[in-house]
Amino acid sequence: MTAAALSKTDAERVRVTLGARSYDIVIGAGVLDGLGAGVAALGARTVGVVTDENVAATAHLPRALASLRDAGLVAKAVTVAAGERSKGFATLAEVVDGLLAARIERGDVVVALGGGVVGDLAGFAAAILRRGVRCVQVPTSLLAQVDSSVGGKTGINSPRGKNLIGAFHQPSLVLADTDTLDTLPEREFRAGYAEVVKYGLIDQPDFFSWLEANHAAVFAGGPARTRAIATSCRAKAAVVARDELESGDRALLNLGHTFGHALEAEVAYDGGRLVHGEGVAIGMAMAFRFSAALGLCPRDDAARVERHLAAAGLPVSPKAVPGPLGGAEALFRHMQQDKKVERGRLTFILARGVGQSFVARDVDPDKALDFLRDELV
Numbered sequence: 001m002t003a004a005a006l007s008k009t010d011a012e013r014v015r016v017t018l019g020a021r022s023y024d025i026v027i028g029a030g031v032l033d034g035l036g037a038g039v040a041a042l043g044a045r046t047v048g049v050v051t052d053e054n055v056a057a058t059a060h061l062p063r064a065l066a067s068l069r070d071a072g073l074v075a076k077a078v079t080v081a082a083g084e085r086s087k088g089f090a091t092l093a094e095v096v097d098g099l100l101a102a103r104i105e106r107g108d109v110v111v112a113l114g115g116g117v118v119g120d121l122a123g124f125a126a127a128i129l130r131r132g133v134r135c136v137q138v139p140t141s142l143l144a145q146v147d148s149s150v151g152g153k154t155g156i157n158s159p160r161g162k163n164l165i166g167a168f169h170q171p172s173l174v175l176a177d178t179d180t181l182d183t184l185p186e187r188e189f190r191a192g193y194a195e196v197v198k199y200g201l202i203d204q205p206d207f208f209s210w211l212e213a214n215h216a217a218v219f220a221g222g223p224a225r226t227r228a229i230a231t232s233c234r235a236k237a238a239v240v241a242r243d244e245l246e247s248g249d250r251a252l253l254n255l256g257h258t259f260g261h262a263l264e265a266e267v268a269y270d271g272g273r274l275v276h277g278e279g280v281a282i283g284m285a286m287a288f289r290f291s292a293a294l295g296l297c298p299r300d301d302a303a304r305v306e307r308h309l310a311a312a313g314l315p316v317s318p319k320a321v322p323g324p325l326g327g328a329e330a331l332f333r334h335m336q337q338d339k340k341v342e343r344g345r346l347t348f349i350l351a352r353g354v355g356q357s358f359v360a361r362d363v364d365p366d367k368a369l370d371f372l373r374d375e376l377v
């Protein structure tokens with residue numbers, strides 16, 4: 001299975017429309033085997049496959065390399081340690097050096113094979129290697145399939161905050177093989193599901209209702225899972241197409257992230273205590289409670305959001321984070337390092353109801369602090 005895997009009738013194809021930088025997201029079981037055909041169609045000769053030690057220990061890496069070599073390409077793997085710590089300058093330098101050693105030229109391609117960390121890191125390496133080479137994203141986690149592999153955000157963390165160093169670099173193709181999710185630890189799948197829910201909460205109320213009725217089937221796999229991923233990618237593609245560089249609406253994709261990132265920073269990115277998607281779940285529940293506290297959103301909608309996240313096994317309160325947390329002031333300080341801060345003013349993504357999120361740039365910081373204090377008692 002090579003080119004056939006890319007045109008499988010049960011695969012879904014979502015177009016990200018960005019003029020000359022438009023690309024397809026192909027979603028379905030087995031599409032990884034079409035990687036070689038997809039990359040060959042881009043005219044590359046040599047391919048650097050960036051992955052991590054966890055993915056390198058599965059069948060995904062040999063499958064990716066075999067598909068590339070079967071298509072007549074020279075393929076070399078660059079493997080980094082698994083985990084968020086790899087999203088820093090030290091590992092970026094290793095990856096860039098590995099790609100140069102593999103003789104990746106301007107017309108060649110970098111493949112990011114892995115979850116969000118690999119996608120962000122490899123995408124950034126591609127953005128700066130020889131002033132930019134093309135990148136193909138092959139996300140193997142739910143979070144990466146529905147969010148980080150799509151839309152061109154790439155980058156690394158700074159000790160001062162997450163994702164503070166990076167570039168917009170759109171991929172040339174995204175292959176989301178739903179089979180790769182079958183081996184994902186349950187906690188990681190669940191955390192990725194928070195990003196799926198996010199699209200319903202932003203502007204797809206019917207999708208949220210569908211998830212309320214069908215989340216068990218999404219967790220079980222099969223057509224419901226593919227449908228949830230494709231709907232999420234379609235929702236993201238639409239937002240990215242109208243605001244690629246996040247000067248407006250794209251900030252909506254950060255629903256739950258201002259609170260969530262603050263919690264992640266507060267636990268020093270210790271994934272044992274809180275992984276990103278769990279932070280987003282808590283953050284989305286907080287964004288709805290904050291909206292209700294400000295009188296913007298019915299309390300029933302905030303309760304509905306909490307109910308669904310909890311039904312999916314996700315945390316909905318900062319008090320669910322194991323171990324001690326700093327107080328409201330500490331969380332607020334982390335929020336001030338958020339990328340959406342403009343002239344010191346925080347931007348919140350708030351909601352008037354399920355599927356009615358909006359960007360709020362004029363929230364009173366004292367009200368935010370009071371809300372955080374209430375959340376922590």
Ligand code: GLY
Nearest residue numbers: 147151153250253
């Ligand atoms: N993950 C948010 C964005 O891509 O804009």
